Amino acid sequence: MSDKSGDRGMSRRNLLRAGAVGAAGVAVGGAARALQQGASPEQLQGAAQLVSSHGHVASNDAVGDIQPGGFDPTAFLTDFDYGRVSTLADGRTLREYDMVAIDEDIEVAPGVWFPAWTYNGQVPGPTIRCTEGDRLRVNFRNAGSHPHTIHFHGTHPAEADGVFEIVEPGGSYTYEFDAEPFGLHLYHCHAIPLKRHIHKGLYGTFIVDPPGGREPARELVMVMNGFDTNFDGSNEIYAVNTVGFHYQRHPIKLALNELVRVYLVNLTEFDLINSLHMHGNMFRLYRTGTDLERSELTDTVTLCQGERAVLEFSYRFPGRFMFHAHQSEFAELGWMAMFDVSGEEAPVV
Amino acid sequence: MSDGAAGTDTAVAADDAGAGDGGAARPGPPAWLLGVGPLVLLAGLLFALFRFGPLGLFDEAFPPVEELTIERIWFPGPGVMKVAVVNGGPEAVTIAQLAVDDAVWSHELDGERTIGRLERRVITVPYPWVEGEPHQVVLITNTGVTFDAGVDVATTAPPVGGRYLGAFALLGMYVGVLPVLLGLLWLPFLRRIERRWVDFFMALTVGLLVFLGVDALLEAFEVAGEVPGAFQGTGLLLMGALGTPLAVNALGRARRNPDGTAAPFQLALLVALAIGLHNLGEGLAIGGAYASGAIALGAFLVVGFLVHNTTEGLAIVAPLARESISIAPLVALGLLAGVPTILGAWIGGFSSSPIAVTLFLAIGAGAVAQVVIELARFFGRRAESGLTAPLNAAGLLLGLAVMYLTGLLVTG
Ligand SMILES: [Cu+2]
Numbered sequence: 001m002s003d004k005s006g007d008r009g010m011s012r013r014n015l016l017r018a019g020a021v022g023a024a025g026v027a028v029g030g031a032a033r034a035l036q037q038g039a040s041p042e043q044l045q046g047a048a049q050l051v052s053s054h055g056h057v058a059s060n061d062a063v064g065d066i067q068p069g070g071f072d073p074t075a076f077l078t079d080f081d082y083g084r085v086s087t088l089a090d091g092r093t094l095r096e097y098d099m100v101a102i103d104e105d106i107e108v109a110p111g112v113w114f115p116a117w118t119y120n121g122q123v124p125g126p127t128i129r130c131t132e133g134d135r136l137r138v139n140f141r142n143a144g145s146h147p148h149t150i151h152f153h154g155t156h157p158a159e160a161d162g163v164f165e166i167v168e169p170g171g172s173y174t175y176e177f178d179a180e181p182f183g184l185h186l187y188h189c190h191a192i193p194l195k196r197h198i199h200k201g202l203y204g205t206f207i208v209d210p211p212g213g214r215e216p217a218r219e220l221v222m223v224m225n226g227f228d229t230n231f232d233g234s235n236e237i238y239a240v241n242t243v244g245f246h247y248q249r250h251p252i253k254l255a256l257n258e259l260v261r262v263y264l265v266n267l268t269e270f271d272l273i274n275s276l277h278m279h280g281n282m283f284r285l286y287r288t289g290t291d292l293e294r295s296e297l298t299d300t301v302t303l304c305q306g307e308r309a310v311l312e313f314s315y316r317f318p319g320r321f322m323f324h325a326h327q328s329e330f331a332e333l334g335w336m337a338m339f340d341v342s343g344e345e346a347p348v349v
Numbered sequence: 350m351s352d353g354a355a356g357t358d359t360a361v362a363a364d365d366a367g368a369g370d371g372g373a374a375r376p377g378p379p380a381w382l383l384g385v386g387p388l389v390l391l392a393g394l395l396f397a398l399f400r401f402g403p404l405g406l407f408d409e410a411f412p413p414v415e416e417l418t419i420e421r422i423w424f425p426g427p428g429v430m431k432v433a434v435v436n437g438g439p440e441a442v443t444i445a446q447l448a449v450d451d452a453v454w455s456h457e458l459d460g461e462r463t464i465g466r467l468e469r470r471v472i473t474v475p476y477p478w479v480e481g482e483p484h485q486v487v488l489i490t491n492t493g494v495t496f497d498a499g500v501d502v503a504t505t506a507p508p509v510g511g512r513y514l515g516a517f518a519l520l521g522m523y524v525g526v527l528p529v530l531l532g533l534l535w536l537p538f539l540r541r542i543e544r545r546w547v548d549f550f551m552a553l554t555v556g557l558l559v560f561l562g563v564d565a566l567l568e569a570f571e572v573a574g575e576v577p578g579a580f581q582g583t584g585l586l587l588m589g590a591l592g593t594p595l596a597v598n599a600l601g602r603a604r605r606n607p608d609g610t611a612a613p614f615q616l617a618l619l620v621a622l623a624i625g626l627h628n629l630g631e632g633l634a635i636g637g638a639y640a641s642g643a644i645a646l647g648a649f650l651v652v653g654f655l656v657h658n659t660t661e662g663l664a665i666v667a668p669l670a671r672e673s674i675s676i677a678p679l680v681a682l683g684l685l686a687g688v689p690t691i692l693g694a695w696i697g698g699f700s701s702s703p704i705a706v707t708l709f710l711a712i713g714a715g716a717v718a719q720v721v722i723e724l725a726r727f728f729g730r731r732a733e734s735g736l737t738a739p740l741n742a743a744g745l746l747l748g749l750a751v752m753y754l755t756g757l758l759v760t761g
Contacts, residue, residue, distance in 0.1 A: 058477060059454070061453065062446050064445075108493075109445065111462070112446055112489055112493055114493055229494070230494050236489055244453065329451050332453065
């Protein structure tokens with residue numbers, strides 16, 4: 001790493017540097033000032049030509065696009081894993097899931113690869129979905145290089161908590177518990193050091209639907225995360241669903257007046273909080289989703305690490321609307337996204 | 350890889366040795382074969398190492414070592430910034446993204462995104478930078494490694510053209526040329542004073558030069574630290590600092606007094622040349638700093654520089670105190686010492702790199718060292734106990750002090 005901003009001792013060359021402008025100021029007078037401050041018409045034209053000849057305006061965006069065929073953040077938005085379903089003797093529903101921890105390089109911005117630890121080869125892991133009262137059986141196998149677990153949020157017995165039953169590489173463990181209470185939860189590895197196991201990518205969304213379900217809507221999963229690609233303890237890239245700027249470059253298509261429900265989870269490591277701010281609209285906020293009563297009508301929600309919320313809204317005007325972290329720094333480092341609301345009404349479900 | 354190049358150099362040297370030894374008649378294989386033999390074995394050893402050696406183990410065990418150096422950031426106009434990068438590391442590096450002031454930003458490279466060893470790229474970033482404010486650039490490689498650099502004060506780089514050249518010519522005149530010429534005007538004074546006082550002023554010249562040389566050398570060491578690893582800043586420095594005295598000495602052999610010392614005009618010429626080379630390095634620094642906006646403000650400093658650099662003119666005329674010399678060659682000496690400031694500023698403004706600055710500062714230091722040696726030799730023949738004679742020693746110390754004090758004037 002180079003750092004030119006660091007202090008240097010006063011030396012003759014630095015003095016000369018300092019003198020350069022002074023000398024120029026006296027010696028060349030107006031000409032030098034003009035060189036420093038004023039932009040000549042040619043320069044301005046040059047900048048304009050840069051824009052036109054390269055078809056390129058200054059933009060806060062990544063260059064290039066992610067490799068096709070890998071993790072697709074757009075598909076992930078609506079990808080719910082309901083498991084293998086069967087019925088227990090007592091008539092309840094049993095859902096079985098297979099989860100494998102795998103070391104895998106993932107693309108966190110176009111061309112930027114991160115050596116991740118993943119559930120089922122993707123970050124975030126699959127979105128597990130069930131209904132309150134279902135029996136869940138999660139078969140976990142560790143094919144990674146480090147000991148891992150799965151810790152589910154929600155109510156369950158101690159042996160299904162995924163804290164003390166460390167699964168060594170090559171080992172496996174089955175978590176079995178009833179899904180309760182309904183709401184928006186999450187799961188993540190709880191092996192130590194915790195910060196690294198989470199930041200490396202071992203987390204996902206765990207949705208428990210209320211027994212009667214929620215109102216039909218277009219449902220989207222959004223996990224706010226970040227990646228410390230140079231391992232210096234702060235994130236280089238921020239995103240919703242892993243790939244920085246993805247939904248800015250590939251806006252999420254919505255229909256006019258359709259009910260949209262966002263399951264929003266904060267799994268950003270290193271930064272205490274993350275947030276979502278939506279343009280041109282307000283959303284009904286259901287904190288943790290464990291209650292069917294809205295707690296707020298707002299356009300911005302702030303969540304600490306591990307917090308989550310359900311957001312409901314519909315767009316009354318067509319067009320492109322941004323949504324992004326209201327921490328400007330996170331937004332400019334990748335957590336910037338777009339809804340594209342078409343003029344068409346949503347088809348009746 | 351550099352191994353091949355090193356091998357070739359050695360081969361040439363070995364051939365020369367073989368040729369020189371060719372006349373000796375001795376039984377056994379010819380001398381050239383004996384010279385080349387170890388090289389053949391070396392090639393075989395290298396082949397075995399890469400083919401069968403343990404290097405593969407290390408390749409697999411560790412991530413690639415990436416090293417990029419951001420050489421320069423400059424602002425050609427509003428809304429555009431340019432970043433020059435050099436790969437001085439052992440492996441090719443791929444730049445995936447770029448962030449300015451903690452914002453990932455669109456940009457273009459003048460070539461492939463993958464930068465090979467010792468290759469260079471210029472990145473154009475359409476970024477709305479702010480006049481007078483600091484900006485920070487971070488390059489993110491495909492493995493997530495980052496390289497960062499910044500400018501403290503952003504300012505429009507002078508456009509290349511007549512106005513730019515003119516501005517730097519004037520700047521160089523004020524900082525480099527005019528003060529030196531002014532210093533030459535001490536010649537009539539030196540002609541009127543006694544010989545021991547002339548010696549005193551020559552010793553003072555030695556003091557001035559020692560100060561300049563040490564300062565340039567320290568500066569070269571500092572800049573050498575910014576040179577991308579593969580370009581070996583310390584190596585450049587050694588070549589410049591040791592090579593220059595040898596070269597200057599070889600040139601100076603042409604015209605000497607019978608006793609082996611340099612003729613007075615010869616000495617003056619050497620002093621002027623050394624100061625010129627020294628000023629070239631400083632011109633580079635000025636131009637580069639100006640172009641990249643790394644400059645502070647303060648018009649009063651010109652006065653300091655005028656006084657400071659006038660002493661360089663005194664150094665040139667000191668050996669000529671007892672010589673008859675017409676105006677033209679005298680002015681030529683002054684220009685030899687001063688004009689390189691302008692040349693350096695031009696070059697530095699167009700493309701300053703730590704590599705060039707290190708090399709030229711080292712050359713300047715080496716040239717100064719050579720002159721100090723010449724002057725010391727001159728004193729050894731001329732005065733009873735040379736530079737250590739009380740008056741001469743006082744002169745030398747005064748020379749150092751003058752540089753130090755006028756330096757204070759510059760710092761304000
Ligand atoms: Cu883990």
